[in-house]
């Protein structure tokens with residue numbers, strides 16, 4: 001058997017056993033403690049000991065969604081950062097890029113995710129959706145169509161939906177409360 | 179072939195290892211300086227204990243190769259049972275074995291076929307086993323199709339390395355195939371680049387934009403993803419999808435097929451559905467055979483010092499003709515498993531968490547600003563976000579010795595560190 005031990009370099013000889021903390025756990029700790037969020041975004045941990053599941057609240061201070069409070073759940077699995085976090089909107093909202101089940105169309109949450117991205121990039125990306133909704137990548141087709149065809153009607157629908165009103169056949173959640 | 183009753187034919191017959199002994203009985207130009215002519219064969223046959231992880235496409239080949247090159251103490255782990263679709267390439271299994279444990283059937287088959295070889299199966303997960311189990315082996319070979327399992331065994335073997343104990347360093351030989359492509363590599367935990375160091379080389383699994391899936395499906399895969407990503411949670415709520423459950427696959431298949439019909443898309447089948455949701459890339463028997471052979475060749479060379487072993491990454495590309503490339507993959511300083519720094523940190527039992535943080539900030543040689551600290555089981559102090567800072571703030575006044583046992587590890591992250599620093603807390 002090859003004597004592998006003799007190949008350990010001196011500096012390595014001092015190396016200790018690494019902690020059993022998983023790579024995902026360390027990376028999430030790093031991401032969260034280095035978050036650089038504007039005052040319009042806040043994280044909330046239902047269990048502060050569990051860093052892998054939390055809520056993000058976005059309160060846009062400009063744009064057509066100004067005044068609303070939008071909530072997203074984040075669920076991170078042990079393959080993070082090789083898999084993106086799973087993010088869902090926990091409210092029923094009227095938005096071209098969010099469907100009625102809370103699925104979000106944001107490229108870095110799926111096809112364009114890379115391990116060099118982090119939680120900060122995802123959060124900034126989500127906030128951007130409220131400033132610049134994108135009618136070209138629709139998840140709520142009706143909202144997207146309205147947005148590109150009749151912008152005034154769309155803006156009015158946004159206002160109605162945010163109050164918890166009805167747009168077409170759907171009643172949306174009131175996001176002005178809280 | 180003569181029928182041998184299991185267990186009765188442990189004696190070797192003359193000339194059994196004639197060809198292999200040509201290599202082991204005398205040194206050659208490529209033998210390692212530590213090569214001991216005549217002593218390597220007994221080590222290989224009597225002492226060397228090797229663990230094979232995975233008894234699937236690669237595992238079957240690996241087990242056969244090891245047994246035939248003279249390894250006699252082989253252990254094999256696999257959590258899967260035999261599926262009828264395995265039979266075309268996983269040649270240790272027969273129709274009568276469908277539904278049985280891959281590890282157990284493979285072990286029995288090898289013991290029947292190659293006299294004197296002892297194969298010990300374990301039908302279960304690698305995660306069921308602890309450090310004591312992995313310590314007993316000289317070498318570990320992986321033939322897995324799961325990134326997660328590979329990362330786990332890689333991290334476990336890196337963590338197993340104890341600076342006081344040379345026996346704790348277990349070479350890991352990792353084989354992997356994807357269609358006509360494959361790789362074999364030798365990982366010497368803490369010495370060479372590890373599996374985690376190279377994770378960014380993985381082919382990313384294709385993901386389609388969610389809005390394409392939702393609105394403009396063009397491919398059968400789009401319909402299947404629609405069923406699994408959007409319809410499953412909508413219809414089943416929090417019930418988790420189990421890609422190993424045929425009923426779940428059937429539901430996805432039916433849902434995807436009706437959507438495909440609606441959009442005039444052809445090609446949604448049961449097996450494509452299973453392939454897409456499990457991210458299956460067709461396995462090719464010949465690729466498995468080549469990669470398994472490369473892995474077993476490395477195991478043999480390392481176990482016998484008979485030739486220079488692979489340094490450290492062999493890549494096979496069989497998609498257009500045959501191309502192979504060998505290179506040294508470099509260790510990453512910021513690898514979360516084998517990289518990062520580790521420091522012995524002697525402190526008194528009286529030091530508080532706040533004082534420990536000040537000591538870290540003042541340490542000239544590590545340049546840390548705003549460190550966040552945790553142990554494998556709890557957070558000690560996190561600088562942000564505000565809620566977590568508040569929740570962990572009471573710990574600042576506590577003594578480190580109340581939170582971390584002697585010899586315990588503290589993981590430190592900070593924006594100024596490439597990844598993390600681990601402190602080995604020693605009380606004086």
Ligand SMILES: [Zn+2]
Nearest residue numbers: 372375513516
């Ligand atoms: Zn590494």
